[in-house]
Amino acid sequence: xxxxxxxxxxxxxxxxxxxxxxxxxxxxxxxxxxxxxxxxxxxxxxxxxxxxxxxxxxxxxxxxxxxxxxxxxxxxxxxxxxxxxxxxxxxxxxxxxxxxxxxxxxxxxxxxxxxxxxxxxxxxxxxxxxxxxxxxxxxxxxxxxxxxxxxxxxxxxxxxxxxxxxxxxxxxxxxxxxxxxxxxxxxxxxxxxxxxxxxxxxxxxxxxxxxxxxxxxxxxxxxxxxxxxxxxxxxxxxxxxxxxxxxxxxxxxxxxxxxxxxxxxxx
Amino acid sequence: xxxxxxxxxxxxxxxxxxxxxxxxxxxxxxxxxxxxxxxxxxxxxxxxxxxxxxxxxxxxxxxxxxxxxxxxxxxxxxxxxxxxxxxxxx
Ligand SMILES: Nc1ncnc2c1ncn2[C@@H]1O[C@H](COP(=O)(O)OP(=O)(O)O)[C@@H](O)[C@H]1O
Ligand SMILES: [Mg+2]
Numbered sequence: 001x002x003x004x005x006x007x008x009x010x011x012x013x014x015x016x017x018x019x020x021x022x023x024x025x026x027x028x029x030x031x032x033x034x035x036x037x038x039x040x041x042x043x044x045x046x047x048x049x050x051x052x053x054x055x056x057x058x059x060x061x062x063x064x065x066x067x068x069x070x071x072x073x074x075x076x077x078x079x080x081x082x083x084x085x086x087x088x089x090x091x092x093x094x095x096x097x098x099x100x101x102x103x104x105x106x107x108x109x110x111x112x113x114x115x116x117x118x119x120x121x122x123x124x125x126x127x128x129x130x131x132x133x134x135x136x137x138x139x140x141x142x143x144x145x146x147x148x149x150x151x152x153x154x155x156x157x158x159x160x161x162x163x164x165x166x167x168x169x170x171x172x173x174x175x176x177x178x179x180x181x182x183x184x185x186x187x188x189x190x191x192x193x194x195x196x197x198x199x200x201x202x203x204x205x206x207x208x209x210x211x212x213x214x215x216x217x218x219x220x221x222x223x224x225x226x227x228x229x230x231x232x233x234x235x236x237x238x239x240x241x242x243x244x245x246x247x248x249x250x251x252x253x254x255x256x257x258x259x260x261x262x263x264x265x266x267x
Numbered sequence: 268x269x270x271x272x273x274x275x276x277x278x279x280x281x282x283x284x285x286x287x288x289x290x291x292x293x294x295x296x297x298x299x300x301x302x303x304x305x306x307x308x309x310x311x312x313x314x315x316x317x318x319x320x321x322x323x324x325x326x327x328x329x330x331x332x333x334x335x336x337x338x339x340x341x342x343x344x345x346x347x348x349x350x351x352x353x354x355x356x357x
Binding site: 147154155182184185186187188189192196 | 280281283286288292297301
């Protein structure tokens, strides 16, 4: 079986691409899938830090592209998940250090050994973006419910469309939703964003302090059973694996009922 | 219109403002990142109009413009001559 390549992209920076890549990848590996993560944000590598793997890097993506090492040598094994590997970005090069053709070749080589390959895209619509999408089958578009992020997501969706990603190869993750602001009418809700972008929804991740705590530690929140955002990412993982999982209730996150449900594991 | 706020102190929810701004913004964005869209529309307009009248294509302008709270398609098409006896086809 050949693995499937997803690019995680957004247009705007800081909306949660790296967080989503780390959590979805770790979540898939936790369910026994073989997963390779590629940090395509050359010059601003981050995925290693979110995964807590920054001290293990020897070779990176540009070494592989330039033939200075074999792909196997550059892959770093995760410290928690047996089947999770990271191909880190170079920190000292820029986005033109790799070409779309080289990226595609690397993705294709990984398909033989992995079930899922996730490419963490840099912000922007320039070569870094074109590299990141070059080898991908499907695109996960991350946005927050804010005007500028949704606008940039729309632009990215247009570019994906012209790059040949058909409607059923694009999916949306709405990140950092704040239920209390949605209730006040001060934040666009899921329907608003979906109506504007008209891309099938893969999941909604609440704004959650546990993301920052888990990033501090280098332990993705998806492994933290008490994290709300972690639950949202676990749901996304199951949807990627083909399960029908209803959207979690984002309301009353600190209410008694919610805490009780979490306690007994049905939240 | 500020006095309205005195009568109705409840402002429009900011998310509705956001949504409306996005709607207008994306009309412009989508049209401008695909210039061939307006070009192709221009071609279709010429084809439709020349059935009924001769126009000055060089003086023709087709643009999106903001008018109040909506985006309108503005077409400025100088007419040279209206054809005689054209039946509207049904
Ligand atoms: N659901 C969330 N709740 C709280 N903070 C988040 C959430 N998602 C992302 N963040 C924070 O937002 C910042 C940007 O996230 P990151 O994944 O690096 O974005 P990108 O890769 O798109 O630039 C990080 O500090 C991250 O911890
Ligand atoms: Mg990032």
